[in-house]
Amino acid sequence: MALPDLPFTLDPPVLLAPMAGITDLPYRNLVASFGAGLVVSEMVASEDMINARPGTREKAELGLGIEGTAVQLAGREAAPLAEAARMVEAQGARIIDINMGCPAKKVTQGYSGSALMRTPDYALTLIEAVVNAVKVPVTLKTRLGWDDAMLNAPQIAAAAEAAGITMITIHGRTRCQFYKGAADWAAISKVKDAVSIxxxxxxxIIDTDSASTALNQSRADGVMVGRGSQGQPWILAEIAHQLYGTPAPVVPQGADFARMVGDHYEEIIRFYGVTIGLRAARKHLGWYMDTCATPRDLRRSVLTAPDVQTVQHLIPSAMHPGQELVAA
Structure with a gap:
């Protein structure tokens, strides 16, 4: 099911959310390999991109020839945000997403992320700067509002559409809720009423049932999955299969699951290098071991292993409990 009136293909309309420290290129590639309409990079601070701060390249890295990927930018000033947009466009970005939803204090204290919802007129100048700076489509991700007294997402969405935004994603919480309580999917319907994009x-949204309920209550055109994909990168494809009739993913089991994890681990090490890669991989390994109920002692050994070779040796048994370790 491709969405109409979009300058890019979104088929199926099941998207991977940007997640700091998680949706790097190796993970996006893995999720996309099962089937996803769009995968979004972790948030990139515009000034860090311009100043080439260490680690920023990895966040925005797309990989040549990869479609269905968006780079998410955050910022508080129009000129740096527009310049960063031009930079990632030149590097091959097909879609640029503007972050107006991050609730983290270190972001909102810098008047970026969801803090921009408190100053919608100013936020609009940032949106216009990015749209006018690039030729690729620009999308927006935000929340319901700053708090329960400022639920201004519909007004912001309407202004953003008028400025040239082609799609908007709404997290069904306010900034002050952070991730507490339940997402209010029904409230998203007010944004749907305010725009035509x-x-x-x-x-x-963690599975087919929650995705279906979210769509029914919000009347949205698609869903974005974040934390629900951790440890199960095929979940977006499963949701798409159940809701939109796309091909069912082949969910790896047993030794196949261990091979998938091993391949992902090697891609992380190759992408970051050994020193950073060892640390970056641990969160993913932990989620995978949650998925397959790895025994506690073996889990600890994997997460505290001091070198790549030891982790690689442990993965087959840790991700396929009951299988005997092969002597190194």
Missing amino acids: PVIANGD
């Missing part, structure tokens, strides 16, 4: 529902 596609609206994507986000927040607490």
Whole structure:
């Protein structure tokens, strides 16, 4: 099911959310390999991109020839945000997403992320700067509002559409809720009523049932999955299969699951290098071991292993409990 009136293909309309420290290129590639309409990079601070701060390249890295990927930018000033947009466009970005939803204090204290919802007129100048700076489509991700007294997502969405935004994703919480309580999917319907561009529902969507309920309550055009994909990168493809009739993913089991994890681990090490890669991989390994109920002692050994070779040796048994370790 491709969405109409979009300058890019979104088929199926099941998207991977940007997640700091998680949706790097190796993970996006893995999720996309099962089937996803769009995968979004972790948030990149515009000034860090311009100043080439260490680690920023990895966040925005797309990989040549990869479609269905968006780079998410955050910022508080129009000129740096526009310049960063031009930079990632030149590097091959097909879609640029503006972050107006991050609730983290270190972001909102810098008047970026969801803090921009408190100053919608100013936020609009940033949106206009990015749209006018690039030729690729620009999308927006935000929340319901700053708090319960400022639920201004519909007004912001309407202004953003008028400025040239092609799609908007709404996390069904306010900034002051952070990730507490339940996402209010029904409230997203007010944004849907305010715009004619596609609206994507986000927040607490972890499986087919929650995705279906979110779509029904929000009347959104698609869903975005974040934390629900951790340890099960095929979940977006499963949701798409159940809701939109796309091909069912082949969910790896047993030794196949261990091979998938091993391949992902090697891609992380190759992408970051050994020193950073060892640390970056641990969160993913932990989620994979949650998925397959790895025994506690073996889990600890994997997460505390001091070198790549030891981790690689442990993965087959840790991700396929009951299988005997092969002597190194």
